Amino acid sequence: MVNESAVFWSRALTELTLSFHIIYATIGVGVPLMIMIAQWTGYKKNDEHYILLARRWARGFVITVAVGVVTGTAIGLQLSLLWPNFMQLAGQTIALPLFLETFAFFFEAIFLGIYLYTWDRFDSQKKHMLLLIPVAVGASMSAVFITIVNAFMNAPQGFDIVDGQLVNIQPFIAMFNPAMPTKVAHVLVTAYMTAAFVLAAIAGYRMLKGSNHIYHKKALLLLMKVGLVFSIAAAIIGDFSGKYLAEYQPEKLAAAEWHFETEDKASLILLGIMQDGEVKYAIKVPYALSILAHNNPMAEVIGLDQFAEEDRPPLYIHYLFNIMVFIGMFMMLVSLLYVLGKARGWQFIHARWYRWIIVAGGPLSIIAIEAGWWLAEVGRQPWILYGLMRTPEGATTSDHVDLMMLLFSGVYAVLGIGSIVVLIRMFKKNPIEREIEDRHSEKGGDIL
Amino acid sequence: MTLEILGISVLWLFLLGYVIVASIDFGAGFFNAYSLMRGNDHIVSNIIKRYLSPVWEITNVFLVFFFVGIVGFFPQSAYYYGTILLVPASVALILLAIRGSYYAFESYSGMSGHKGYALAYGVSGLFIPAAFSVILTISEGGFVTMQGDQPVLDYKALLTSPLSWSIVVLSIIAVLYISAVFLTWYAQKAGDHKACELMRKYALIWAVPLIVSALGIIIEIKSLGNWHYVQMVDLSWLFALSGIVFLATVWLLWAKVKYGLAVILLIFQFAIAFFTYGISHYPYLLYPYLTIHDSFTNEAMAIALVVAFVAGLVLLVPSLYLVFKLFVFNKDYVSGKEETHV
Numbered sequence: 109m110v111n112e113s114a115v116f117w118s119r120a121l122t123e124l125t126l127s128f129h130i131i132y133a134t135i136g137v138g139v140p141l142m143i144m145i146a147q148w149t150g151y152k153k154n155d156e157h158y159i160l161l162a163r164r165w166a167r168g169f170v171i172t173v174a175v176g177v178v179t180g181t182a183i184g185l186q187l188s189l190l191w192p193n194f195m196q197l198a199g200q201t202i203a204l205p206l207f208l209e210t211f212a213f214f215f216e217a218i219f220l221g222i223y224l225y226t227w228d229r230f231d232s233q234k235k236h237m238l239l240l241i242p243v244a245v246g247a248s249m250s251a252v253f254i255t256i257v258n259a260f261m262n263a264p265q266g267f268d269i270v271d272g273q274l275v276n277i278q279p280f281i282a283m284f285n286p287a288m289p290t291k292v293a294h295v296l297v298t299a300y301m302t303a304a305f306v307l308a309a310i311a312g313y314r315m316l317k318g319s320n321h322i323y324h325k326k327a328l329l330l331l332m333k334v335g336l337v338f339s340i341a342a343a344i345i346g347d348f349s350g351k352y353l354a355e356y357q358p359e360k361l362a363a364a365e366w367h368f369e370t371e372d373k374a375s376l377i378l379l380g381i382m383q384d385g386e387v388k389y390a391i392k393v394p395y396a397l398s399i400l401a402h403n404n405p406m407a408e409v410i411g412l413d414q415f416a417e418e419d420r421p422p423l424y425i426h427y428l429f430n431i432m433v434f435i436g437m438f439m440m441l442v443s444l445l446y447v448l449g450k451a452r453g454w455q456f457i458h459a460r461w462y463r464w465i466i467v468a469g470g471p472l473s474i475i476a477i478e479a480g481w482w483l484a485e486v487g488r489q490p491w492i493l494y495g496l497m498r499t500p501e502g503a504t505t506s507d508h509v510d511l512m513m514l515l516f517s518g519v520y521a522v523l524g525i526g527s528i529v530v531l532i533r534m535f536k537k538n539p540i541e542r543e544i545e546d547r548h549s550e551k552g553g554d555i556l
Numbered sequence: 557m558t559l560e561i562l563g564i565s566v567l568w569l570f571l572l573g574y575v576i577v578a579s580i581d582f583g584a585g586f587f588n589a590y591s592l593m594r595g596n597d598h599i600v601s602n603i604i605k606r607y608l609s610p611v612w613e614i615t616n617v618f619l620v621f622f623f624v625g626i627v628g629f630f631p632q633s634a635y636y637y638g639t640i641l642l643v644p645a646s647v648a649l650i651l652l653a654i655r656g657s658y659y660a661f662e663s664y665s666g667m668s669g670h671k672g673y674a675l676a677y678g679v680s681g682l683f684i685p686a687a688f689s690v691i692l693t694i695s696e697g698g699f700v701t702m703q704g705d706q707p708v709l710d711y712k713a714l715l716t717s718p719l720s721w722s723i724v725v726l727s728i729i730a731v732l733y734i735s736a737v738f739l740t741w742y743a744q745k746a747g748d749h750k751a752c753e754l755m756r757k758y759a760l761i762w763a764v765p766l767i768v769s770a771l772g773i774i775i776e777i778k779s780l781g782n783w784h785y786v787q788m789v790d791l792s793w794l795f796a797l798s799g800i801v802f803l804a805t806v807w808l809l810w811a812k813v814k815y816g817l818a819v820i821l822l823i824f825q826f827a828i829a830f831f832t833y834g835i836s837h838y839p840y841l842l843y844p845y846l847t848i849h850d851s852f853t854n855e856a857m858a859i860a861l862v863v864a865f866v867a868g869l870v871l872l873v874p875s876l877y878l879v880f881k882l883f884v885f886n887k888d889y890v891s892g893k894e895e896t897h898v
Contacts, residue, residue, distance in 0.1 A: 167664065174660030177616055178653040184620055188627055189645055192638030199631025200853050204860045207628045211868035214617045218875040221610040222882060225889075225897045242875075279860040505706045506642040519650050523657050530661045 115500045117509035118190040121516060123485075125183045127478060128520045132176035132527075134477050137251045137296070138303020139169050140216075140244040145334065146327075147237045157323045158330075159233070160543065165307065166224060168531055173220065175527050180213075182516070190509065194492050194502030197274070201267050202260045204279045209253035216246025248296060255295045259287035262484075263356055264493050286356055290349040291484075297341040298436075298480065302473040304335035305439055309470025312463045314540075323540050328466070329450055336443035342436055347400065354401030357494065358410035360487035363421040364429040365397055366390075367411045374398045374409040379430055382423060421487045428483040435476035439469055559862065560852040563629035564834070566865060567622055572830045574618035576734060576823060581615050582681035583735020584608060585655070587758065589678025592671055600751045602892060603743045605663065609897065610883045612659055614876075616652070628861050632851035636842050640700055640709040641691065648687035651680045682728050689727040693720035696777075696784055697843030707845070719776045726769040730826075733762040737805065737822045741815035742884070746891045756809055763806045767799070770829075783843065787836040794832040801825040 143162045150158030188195045198206070219242040230236045260266075266282030267274050308331035311324045353361035361367070366377045366387055374397035380390025395405035402409070412420055442465055449457035456462055488494055492502040584604045591600050627634045655677055662673050694700065699714045700707050714720055736759035743751035774795070777785045788795070802825045808818040839847040852858065883889055 170660055170664050173613070174657045177613055178656040181616060181620055181656075182649050182653060185623055185645055185649055188623070188634040188638035189642045190638075192635045195627055195634035195638060196631045199627045199634055200857060203624075203628030203631070203853065203857055204864060206624050207861055208864055208868070210617065210621045210624045211864070211871065213620065214614070214868075215871055215875065217613040217617050218872075218879055221613060222879060225610040226882065227897060274854070277854045277856045279857050504639055504642060506639050506708075508643055512642065512646045515646065515650055519653050523653065526657065526661055530664075534664070 110500045110503070111505045111507070112500075114505060114507065114509045115503040117513050118503040119499065121509060121513045122183075122186065122190055124513070124517065124520065125179060125186055126481070126485075128524070129176065129179040129183050130477060130481055131474055132172050132179060133251070134299045134302050134474070135169075135172045135306065136176040137247050137299035138301070139165060139172070139307070140220075140240065140247045141300055142303050142307055142331070142334065143169065144237075144240040144244045146330065147240060149330065151233055151237055155326075156544075156547075157326050160323065160540065160547075161327055161330075163227065164535070164540070164543070168534065170224060171527050171530055171534070175523050177217075179520070179523070190504050191492070191502045192504055194497060197493070197497065198257070198260075200274055201264070201277055201279070201282045202257050205253040205256040205260075205283050209250045209257075212246045212249035212253060214246075216243055216250065219243045219246065251295055251299060252292050255292045256283050256285075256288050258484075259291040260285050261492065262291070262488055262494050263287035264496055269496075287352065290345060290352045293345045294342065294349055294480075297338045297345060298477060301335055301338035301342050301439070302477055304331045304338060305443075305473040306470040307331050308335060309467045312466035312469075316460065316463045316467065319539065319541070321540055323544075329447075332443045332446040332450075332466075335439065336447055339436060339440040339443060343440060346433070346436065350400045351402065354409060357488065359412060359415045359420055360425075361401065362410060362412045362415075363423055364425050364483060364487060366423065366426050367397060367409060369413055370408065370411040372398065372406055372408040374401070374407075376400060377426070380426075382426075418490065421489045425483050425487050428479040428486070431479040432476050432483060435472050435479075439473060439476075442466065442469055559855070559858045560629070560848050562862065563625075563852070563858065564848050567625045567629065568831065568834045570618055570625065571622045572827055574615070574622060575730075575830070576826065577611070577615045577618060579685075579731040579734035580738045581608060581612065581735075582684060583731045583733075584739060585659075585674075585681040586678040586732065587735065587739070587755070589674040591754075592674045596754075599748075599754055600739070600743075603739060603746055603748055603751045606746075606890065606892060607739075607742055607883070608659070609663060611879065612656065614879065616656060619652075625861075629853055629858065630841065630848065630851040631853055632846060633841055636700075636707050636846050637691070639707050640694065643709075643711075644687050644690050648684050651684045651687065655680045655684070682731065685727040685731050686724045689723045690714060690720055692723050693717060695837065695840070695842050696780075696782065697840075700842065700845070702845070719773070719780070722769060722773050722776055726766075726773060729762055729766045729769055733759060733766045734822060734826070736762060737809065738819055740809065741819045742890065744815050745887065748891075752815075756812070759809050760806065763802075763809075767802065783840075784836060787838070791832050791836050794828060794835075798825050798828040798832065801828065 143165050146158045146165065147162035150156065150160075150162065219239050223236070223239040223243055226236060226239070260282055263285040264282070265285050266278045266280070268276045308328055311327040311331065315324050315328070350361065353364075366380070366382070367374060373395055376393040376396030377387060378391040378393060380387050382388075397409050398405050398407040401407060445454075446457050446462075446466070448454070490498050492499045584607070588601055588604050658673055658677055662677075693714065694709070696719070699710050699717070701710060702708070736755050740752055740755040740759055743749075743755055774788070777788065801821050805818045805821040805825060808814050808821070839849055841848055841851060853861075
């Protein structure tokens with residue numbers, strides 16, 4: 109028995125919740141690492157500016173954590189409320205990483221609370237700095253575990269089905285499924301990358317608005333370096349992900365690349381639009397898809413023609429793929445030019461227009477994260493469990509899902525606007541110049 | 557002990573943990589709003605804020621832990637309860653979302669003291685236990701019918717059931733009582749006599765309806781005369797024991813001695829009642845469709861989860877101890893001599 113309207117609204121509500129949650133979750137995974145790097149740099153260099161960076165980021169971070177925690181709680185419970193049939197099966201096969209994720213989350217919550225409320229309380233800054241390790245590790249580990257659950261949905265294994273019954277369940281085989289390494293790695297590095305570029309956008313914006321403090325310059329250079337490293341890593345792992353798809357989920361790759369016919373020497377389609385079933389205005393890069401898929405320009409790449417109509421993902425994921433890849437490449441270039449320019453004394457990186465590009469990099473990175481997740485999730489349609497359970501079979505049969513959609517939309521609107529207003533107010537009221545002054549008058553200049 | 561008993565006991569323990577810490581939190585929000593309305597917020601607000609700020613996030617994790625754990629150990633409960641709880645659980649989630657985020661928005665952005673926020677925060681805290689507590693009524697059976705193999709909740713029967721309303725009332729009163737007892741002790745530790753005296757008064761005021769509503773529920777379940785009542789009678793001595801511990805707590809508060817012991821007894825009272833209720837519910841998770849035996853996960857997953865759980869506790873217990881040492885048992889922090897937040 110399938111309730112069509114419940115299926116539709118369950119998908120819509122899950123998409124809404126996750127799309128909203130991942131903005132805060134990505135920041136939640138990435139920013140603790142940035143705080144840790146800043147605090148460590150400050151401690152090593154004995155430079156109060158980096159310590160203040162850590163402190164101010166942490167203050168803003170609390171607001172994003174709050175929204176991340178409550179929307180994370182929402183999606184955690186919504187999984188059972190909206191997808192009870194799926195969760196019954198997942199509970200038997202993939203509960204272990206789901207459970208471990210809550211431990212990682214617990215761990216992070218505890219030490220974040222301690223870190224936030226013991227500022228200047230310990231005799232040594234080092235002790236206080238060490239508290240950030242469990243925060244950053246907990247944040248990253250919860251991303252690892254929850255991504256493992258998602259990887260399982262793309263590559264379910266670790267059990268057998270005999271007469272419709274699940275037998276021979278092996279929790280660890282289910283965890284270490286083939287989709288897991290690339291997914292987990294890609295999620296982690298793109299979260300770090302996004303956090304770096306979002307924080308860099310703030311520094312860039314403050315400088316555009318006339319604050320010429322050395323604090324912002326230090327922040328920007330540090331973040332651009334970190335962002336460059338992780339955007340290179342993201343590109344490399346993205347390439348591995350393409351090879352994974354060619355091997356295990358060829359229809360996702362084929363739909364994302366608009367690769368319709370199975371052929372060797374396959375060319376990669378960049379940009380373009382789909383009109384009446386025909387690709388127009390596209391750039392074709394010969395052999396590139398074969399290289400992307402198999403590291404071999406001659407290799408054969410499976411096209412959509414190998415799949416029945418009802419097993420194909422929607423073709424619009426091609427646009428998502430383009431958005432994700434182009435933003436990733438663009439941000440790599442932006443940070444590379446900045447870091448090189450700083451070393452070589454190029455002046456254009458200090459120009460206003462370049463600052464504006466850096467400011468745009470924050471929202472752009474978030475858009476890339478969204479596009480990437482939509483690509484990954486819509487790309488495995490029509491399956492909720494790849495090859496095993498179709499999405500409508502997993503959904504609830506309960507009525508009123510549409511009403512819940514309405515209520516949650518209202519809540520997310522309030523949370524989104526509220527968090528932005530609070531963050532802006534927090535930092536406008538207390539700019540860095542004033543905070544440094546206050547600290548000096550409090551402590552007589554002795555800050556570390 | 558079989559693995560399913562171990563699993564449900566552990567989950568029940570975490571739910572108890574959530575009930576206690578969340579009650580302190582929910583009740584504190586209400587008392588804070590109430591004192592703002594009456595204009596005597598300067599007495600309790602500082603105490604409440606100092607306790608809540610470092611722990612509000614941890615409180616939430618207890619809940620997540622419970623519902624993720626139950627899906628892991630008892631996957632069929634996701635199927636039954638997930639389907640029927642869509643509306644009540646979503647309402648509770650929305651309240652939790654508003655409450656949790658506004659707490660952070662308000663306290664970290666320096667906008668504290670706004671009456672509208674405080675009121676929304678205080679009142680939503682009382683609706684959350686109400687929304688969750690209907691699960692207890694549903695689990696008694698009689699509110700869920702099967703259409704084909706799909707469970708369907710009868711909202712009308714649930715909303716007109718005196719039992720469900722009694723449980724809602726009990727949950728709200730218990731929240732206020734637990735919170736008041738804890739804050740009495742916490743204020744005393746801070747050396748804040750005015751707050752301590754006020755919270756002590758609240759604790760004593762709420763003690764009376766607490767016992768009345770608890771007895772009322774027993775009478776209602778008796779009038780149903782169902783499977784659950786029969787099992788509760790067998791364990792009535794445990795309920796009585798919980799009642800005695802309750803009286804001892806109230807006496808300590810009345811006599812103004814040993815508030816620390818009062819908090820320990822409070823936890824024992826609720827632990828005994830909570831576990832006795834749980835045992836009397838055995839073996840049903842949802843009468844008559846779901847027992848803990850037929851909904852239990854496969855053995856391989858159960859063992860993996862238990863191992864993960866033990867490993868997790870090895871990390872958690874010392875960390876929680878550290879939190880307590882720094883924020884609850886630390887005199888300088890509690891009394892506000894150290895304002896060292898980020």
